[in-house]
Amino acid sequence: MKAVILEEALSALFIYAVERGEKQLKMSQNPHKPHSSEEKLSALEDDQESLDNSIRKRIQQSVPGSHRDDTPKSSPPRPVSVEELMETAKGVTNMALAHEIVVNGDFQIKPAELPEHSLEKKVREIVHKAFWDCLEAQLKEDPPTYDHAIKLLGEIKENLLSFLLPGHTRLRNQIMEVLDLDLIKQEAENGALDIAKLVEFVIGMMGTLCAPARDEEIKKLKDIHEIVPLFRAIFSVLDLMKMDMANFAVSSIRPKLMQQSAEYERKKFQEFLEKQPNSLDLVTDWLQEAADDLAKLRYKKLPPPSSAAGAAGGASVLCSTAIQNHAYLKLLKWDHANRPFPETVLMDQSRFQEIQLELEQLLVAGTVLLVTFSAAGAALIDVPGFAEKIKTIVKVLLTGMHLPSFNLKESLATIGEKVCAEVNSCLSQHGFAPFTAERETVLKGQIQAVANPDNTICKLIDSRIQKFLENYLASSHQKVVPTVPGGLGPIQRELEEIAVKFVRLVNYNKIVFSPYYDAVLGKILTKEEPQLVGKPEEL
Helix, strand or coil: CHHHHHHHHHHHHHHHHHHCCCCCCCECCCCCCCCECECCCCCCCCHHHHHHHHHHHHHHHCCCCCCCCCCCCCCCCCCCCHHHHHHHHHHHHHHHHHHHHHHCCCECCCCCCCCCCCHHHHHHHHHHHHHHHHHHHHHHCCCCCCHHHHHHHHHHHHHHHHCCCCCCHHHHHHHHHHCCHHHHHHHHHCCCCCHHHHHHHHHHHHHHHCCHHHHHHHHHHCCCCCHHHHHHHHHHHHHHHHHHHHHHHHHHHHHHHHHHHHHHHHHHHHHHHHHCCCCCHHHHHHHHHHHHHHHHHHHHHCCCCCCHHHHHHHHCCCCHHHHHHHHHHHHHHCCCCCCCCCHHHHHHHHHHHHHHHHHHHHHHHHHHHHHHHHHHHHHCCCCCCHHHHHHHHHHHHCCCCCCCCCCHHHHHHHHHHHHHHHHHHHHHHCCCCCCCHHHHHHHHHHHHHHHCCCCHHHHHHHHHHHHHHHHHHHCCCCCCCCCCCCCCHHHHHHHHHHHHHHHHHHHHHHHHHHHHHHHHHHHHHHHHHHHHHHCHHHC
């Protein structure tokens, strides 16, 4: 019964968003966080719309019979009707909405803002202006024509009724009685219609039903005396009230979703999987790749096997948990532009991409700090606030590094100039000799060398960051924070904050989709072990 109620609530929220043209359900965000291709990485490819379009596209492109045989509990291929496709898309959208509400505590539905000077915005403005001009022309006729006005009153009536709870019997009766459209039509035909009186009732009822935050908007309505601008303002405030109602529904169902969100998401994904049996193909490739990576690493660390038994010992080290953890770490190095995201983590793609961006910036900051402290010696290591100033410089100058137009070499050159100026200032303040021109040139060169993908120091810091995240993930259930590797001390706080976000995201995903991962990995490990034993030299 609870599941049915949740499903209805999520469907109602989704319908509301579609009706208002707000399918882009944007998340409330910390304005200080870096944004990547969207508001949050143009809400990180507009998280919700990107997800919905991606899944719908996969549904339409899927071909029965192309699925693998290693998906759990999938149905045999069969023709799928358009109605089933739309129902599946709706179920996936509800699952995405439920996931967003649970994972993002700041989630809110907000009005969609069309880009300035966009074609859609211009068309909307033209259509709206034409409608309101037509209404004004009708009301200026002699005698006035009220066809449009009566239709608007009917819409207002439906909106007001939608705000009522089952116990609001008296208010419902008042609305039904005053906004009786049949009676209003008769009054209009007989020249006895008092629009101003009806609008006054509407504003009073809106004041009764709105949230306290909208009292100021209601007060402004009472100061508008021309009918057409007043109608426009009323609908604008009604839109805000509907948004308030939707957000109230979000906050109301969040506790219930928290209790059964994993089960709900798993159920909806299973329904999707039964209609589209090839919906774990990308997951299978992702986990297979992780298993292959670990197998190669294991054999590199082992001495050459003197027998098949020795090779078997290397293969046996692989386990499901280690492969899953390595697979999640691979998401932090993902090529989002050219490679589709695995199906089971698609709803969190924007979050993984945000963490990836933060790690890329932190990598540069960590490398810059390491070479700076090495160049300055012990003079600056214990100076309070110095590392924070360098991190701030790096963060500001790397803003937008995810964009194609970003020039890393130019930014690093600027960072080098700023860092040298800060180092010299700090050295002088604490009684040390500033850098010579030669030492400045060396430090700037080391900072600019970070742009080289093969930079030794950068690769060292990156490997230590990845190792820390791997250890953090492996020890997440033991409540023991792993030791930060050497050289990462100046960025320890930021690294731990990222690790907490990453592990929380991973653990929730495991709770929801672990049955599917176990099934896929069971097939992979069973299939791979003989190959690993027989052909170690190919690895």
